[in-house]
Amino acid sequence: MRAAVVRTFGGPEAVEVVETALPEPGARQVRIKVAASALNPVDAGVRAGAFGGAGRQIGLGWDVAGTVDATGVATAWNAGDAVVALDYGMAEPLGAHAEYVVVDTDAVAKAPATADAVHAATLPLNGLTAVQALDGLRLTPGDTLLVTGAAGAVGGYAVQLAAHRGVTVTGLARESDAELVRSLGAAHATTARAGAFDAVLDAAVLGETALAWVRDGGAYTGVIPQAQPASVRGVRTAAVEVSADGARLAELVRLVDEGVLTLRVAETFALDDAAKAHARLAQGGVRGRLVLVP
Known part of the structure; x- marks a missing residue:
């Protein structure tokens, strides 16, 4: 599968899309086939080396909207469930800017019924x-x-x-x-x-x-x-240091479906154009999120 990563720190040009093995879910984990994943300023910070990690491959992307593809033991989710999740923290070697991502089951919530995956991907982080x-x-x-x-x-x-x-x-x-x-x-x-x-x-x-x-x-x-x-x-x-919380995320999803929360998308980019998305973020003035689509 394809995933956006950094192996050396720098500007948008440091973002690479690589071929890598499909991740497997462990106990109390699910694998999500990613439909969309938002790009956030924290990803630019990771790319630039603000959080350390030199000398290793670091995955990018914290937000995910997609469909459960496989599950480990001890999870209530089923293959085919439409979900959103927060993939918390610097990911080694993969993050949510990928075709598939594995997250803990308690980080997952049912996706909004009133929004497509691109908009839903702007909610978790x-x-x-x-x-x-x-x-x-x-x-x-x-x-x-x-x-x-x-x-x-x-x-x-x-x-x-x-x-x-x-x-x-x-x-x-x-x-x-x-x-x-x-x-x-x-x-x-x-x-x-x-x-x-x-x-x-x-x-x-x-x-x-x-x-x-x-x-x-x-x-x-x-x-x-x-x-x-x-x-x-x-x-x-x-x-605040954000934490993955599927139950709290489900409450936010409910507020989206009730019209309380507005999901704002500024622009979408193909996963292969992740470096271009980082360059657009660096220009500033974005209202809403840039979203990567595998």
């Missing part, structure tokens, strides 16, 4: 990051939340999820994205902070700049693990 970050903020209805990078993939899901919970959301984004941010459920869209908020979800990775916009005793959550700024003024600071 960014949706789980957003919901797990919001959980850490422990907001209640009526609280105020600023989401930085509100027009992005994580930020957009965070806006929709928080608004659905009754939180009053302000989205920080470019002026050209203000209409989009409001359409996602933000009560306000701004290009600069206004007032002090009960909490900030810092999807744009502004760090201390965003921390200053939290009221005394409020809460801040970033999206890069272990990279949150130090606490000041009694503000509780944290950073």
Whole structure:
């Protein structure tokens, strides 16, 4: 089968599509025939060597939408089930940017009934990051939340999820994205902070700049693990490290089917054009996800 990998770090040209053996599922695992897999900034970080791993082959891709192809023992999934899953972390030697991927059974959820595989593939990593970050903020209805990078993939899901919970959301984004941010459920869209908020979800990775916009005793959550700024003024600071959670992913799928969450695709690329997709991501300005199709 074919898979996109890096064997040397660098720019988009470092991405290779190689022929490799078909992976076999072990106990409590399933093999998924990949129909689509989103490209995320973390993949660019892996490609560039930001997470280490020099001298070995590293698979790319965390998101997967497709069909269960084979199962190990002790799994409730069956061949033919349409599913989505998060293939967590740097994968050695393969990730989800491949024709097939093996994941743990408890990372899998039934695919949305109202979306095709290309759109469904944009949900696992960014949706789980957003919901797990919001959980850490422990907001209640009526609280105020600023989401930085509100027009992005994580930020957009965070806006929709928080608004659905009754939180009053302000989205920080470019002026050209203000209409989009409001359409996602933000009560306000701004290009600069206004007032002090009960909490900030810092999807744009502004760090201390965003921390200053939290009221005394409020809460801040970033999206890069272990990279949150130090606490000041009694503000509780944290950073989400996304985890694979099939049950939580199933809740997000339900919200997709209920029309609460919007799945946004910017462009699709063939798996063989993975390097071109990385080059497009590097250009910036993408609204929605780039998606690879084997």
